[in-house]
Amino acid sequence: MKYRTLGRTGFEVSELSFGAWAIGGQRRGNEVAPIDDAGSVEAITTALEMGCNFFDTADIYGYGHSEEILGRGLRQAGRLNEVYIATKGGGNFSSGETVVDFSSQHITEAVEASLMRLRRDYIDLYQLQNPSRQIISDGRIFELLDDLKAAGKIRHYGVSVSSVSEGMVCIKSGKPDTIQIVYNFFSLLQSENPSDQFFGLAHENNIGLIASEPLANGFLTGKQKLDTQYPPGDIRGSWPSHFRSHKIRLAETLRFLEQPGRNLTQAAIRFVLDEPTISTVVVGVKTAQQARENLMVSDIAPFSESEQATIKKTLFG
DSSP, rough: OEEOOGGGGGGGSEEEEEEEGGGGGTTSSSSEEEEHHHHHHHHHHHHHHOOOEEEEETTTTTHHHHHHHHHHHHHHHTTTSSSEEEEOEEEEEESOOOEEEEOOHHHHHHHHHHHHTTOSEEEEEEEEEEEEHHHHHHHHHHHHHHHHTTTTTTEEEEESSSHHHHHHHHHTOOSEEEEEEOOSSGGGGSSSOOTTHHHHHHHHHTTTEEOTTTTTTTTTTOOOTTTTTOOOTTTGGGGGHHHHHHHHHHTTTTEEEETTBBBBBHHHHHHTTTTTEEEEEEEOOOOOOHHOOOOOOGGOOOOOHHHHHHHHHHHHH
C-alpha cells in the first residue's frame, strides 16, 4: 500500500481507503446488496492487513449500522485509534425517514451519536454530506464545525459534494480541509469533469481530495449484465433500465484493459489512482475477498500514456 498526504490535514493516508457504505446493510432499503456483519468485520480486518488506514463511512449508511460495525471491527483488531475515520452527517433519520438537516442542533447531535456508535472520543474527519450551495455559501455551518473542532469532537472537517460546481463553492469559501467527489471512467463523459479544472484548483489550495465511487456502483466491475436481477432493497433495481444498460455497454467497451494480473475492476480503480492530485480513493468493500482484490491495486502499475489515450478514444467513440 502506498500513502499520500490528505491536503492540509497532514494525515498520511492510504491511497486506497475502505468505503463502508455496503456494510451498513439494507436497513433503509437504499443500499447495494445484502451483507452479514461477521463478513464485514472480516473485511475490515483484511483491509488493515493490506495497509489501509483510512475508513470512510456516514451516519446514514444503514442508519448508523455502518458506523457501529466499523467501530466493532477496528476494536476487535485493536486498531480503533490507530487509523483515520471519516464519517458524514446532514441526513436526519430520527423519524425513520431521511430528511436533509444541517441545523446546528442536528449536526451537534449527529456528531455525538456517531462518536457513540464508533465508541471513539473524536472523529478524524467529519464531512457534510451533500449540502446545498446555499448552505455552503452561507458559511454558518463552518462556524459550528470550527466550534466542534475547538471542543475536540472532530479533528478536521470537509464536504462531500455531488457536483463540481458545489466543489468550487467549497474552495471559494476557504473553509473545508477536504472535498469528496465522485470520479471514475464515466466522469470523462460528463459536462462537469472534475479533472478539467476542479482537481487542480483544489490541489493549489491544499485541499485534500477524496474520490468516491471508482466502480460506479458496481457497473465498472464488468459483473453487471443487461438481464441482472437486483434483490429487494438494492438501490440499483430502482434505476431506469436504459440508464443501467447504457453504463453496462460502456463498461463492456473497456474490456481491452483486462490483462493477467489486472481485471476490469482493478483497471477502474487504477484509473482513478492515476490522478496525482487525489489523496485517497474510497473503494466500496463488503467482503475480505473484495478487500484483497481491490486494495492490491496500489501495487499495480499505472496506465501508460498510450493506454490513457485509448481509454479516452474508446469512451468518446
